[in-house]
Structure formats: C-alpha cells, structure tokens
Amino acid sequence: MPKVEELSVGQLAERSGVAVSALHFYETKGLIASRRTAGNQRRYARDTLRRVAVIRVAQRVGIPLATIREALATLPDDRTPTRADWSRLSARWRDELDARIRQLGRLRGTLDDCIGCGCLSLQRCRLANPADALGDAGDGARRWDDGEA
Template identity: 75%
Template sequence: MTRLEFRVHELTVGQLAERSGVAVSALHFYESKGLISSRRTAGNQRRFSRDTLRRVSFIKVSQRVGIPLAEIREALATLPEERTPTVDDWARLSRHWRGALDDRIAQLEKLRDDLTDCIGCGCLSISKCALANPYDRLGDEGPGPRRLLTGPATGEDARPAARRAERPAGDSCAPVCTPDG
C-alpha cells in the first residue's frame, strides 16, 4: 500500500480508494449521494481533501452496523466542510447518535438472545408456539415479530407491560401460564 506523505493535502480517487479500502466506484457513488466531495483540477480530475479519508472510514463503519446512507449523510452534513473536523466535532456527532445507537444495540441483543428459540412472529407453525402464543395473542399487539421488537428511540420492549410481565426475561418461547389454562 502506498504510504501518504504528511505534506500531501489532496488525494486522487485512486489514492483514496487504496488507502480506505473502498472501490473507486463506491467513492463515486458516495460523492453522487453527497456523502463526500471533491474538487476538479484543470484536467477535470477529482481531488479529495485528506480529511475525506476519515469521512469514508466513518461511512464504512456506519454502514457495517446497518445505518442507512441517508442518516449517514445527515450526520456528515453537521461536520464542517471548510476544515478538518476536530475531536469536538466528532464528539458532537457521537452525542447526536448515541440514543439511536443504544436502541440499535438493544434490538441486536434481543435478536441475539431470543432468535434461537422463537422469533415471536405469532405464526403458530412451531408446535411450541401453541403454548407460548395461544390463540395468536401476539397478533392482537400488531404485525411483525412482537417478542423481538423494541420501541422506537426508547430501547423499551414494544409489548404492553402486562404482556412483558407474563413471561420471565430472556425466556422467548417459554409457555405462558395464565389463570384460564
């Protein structure tokens, strides 16, 4: 890999691709979507400021954890374009995303912990579901995998409190005992 000298302030698209590990075509795509920007030389070649490497790294990491490009673009728009973002700039962006990331983490943990036994879809196709979800009670709470869903922006379980109390935490498909059997 080519080492970038400290005095180099602008990168060609090839240098940016090599250093970031992102294909040239992806960099062109990011630019077309407003995630990164370049200037054009007199010969119409792209030149990216050195701090674009940090932005591309941020894009890659954000995409890897499932953040949509639109949200990434909004976050990058809060960073200054006229200078390299500072630690304070990145900290501000991090604070802005903290709640959404915490919610995403909670959803992923719930998926990891509960997926093995049941996705809580209310399908009644597994013999165990007839015990855990008699009469498709989960269907009354709405569509989707009710036992895995967490509430938006709160990280709270989306099920009503009465339903959460009916089964032990972490016991995704345990039969629910009710007074009527």
C-alpha cells in the same frame, strides 16, 4: 517531499482502504465531495480521508447512510473532522444504537421460543405476529415493528 493538498480518487482509495466504486457511491449520496480538474478528473481535499473513516466506522455499527450524510453536513467543509467532531456525531447515534440493542435482545428471546415451538404458523407465531396484532389482515408477509418482537 511537498505535502499533497488534493488526492485523486485512486490515491484516496489506496489510502482509505475503500474501493474506488465505493468512493463514487459515497459521492453520489452526498457523503463526500470532489472538484473536477480541467481534464474532468476528480480531486478530493485531504480531509476527505477522515470523512471516509467516519463513514466506515458509522456503517460498521449500522448507522444508515442518510443519517451519516446528515451528520457530516454539520461539519465545516474547510477542515479535517476532529476528535471533538467525532464525539459530537457519535453521541447523536448512541440512542439509536441503544434502541437497536434492546430490539435485538427482545428478538433473540422470542427467536428461542419460535425455534422451540416449531409451529411455523404466521397466524399464531409470536415472532412474525406479536400479540396477534396483524392477525385480522390474514396470512402473508408483515412488517416488523421496532417496539415489538
């Protein structure tokens, strides 16, 4: 059986376990690329399978699509991403993940206090209004700050 050099969107979906609609979405976001046949059908290079695997793993650990796109842009277009490529990409994301883990740890500790106090006050709540930093702006929705909580 000859080695297939290109995959249709259906073949890519079947082999990667990703829905066709998700593959189209990845393409519109610049994460993967295809060429069009004379009949206007998408064809993907075989290395797209590995790129889709990288996207799925990165998404699973919470890496934003824009960050994934930037990382994939550093890979050569003419070959399958290697273990060394993955090591380089994942190392770039490690600091971001460590910061998120620290933030979630702080949030978890504060959440316990919030549930225990039962104040439900946006003016006094340490979770929604840490150190009363936003208290002068009055009641209402406030943004979360990565460095606090």
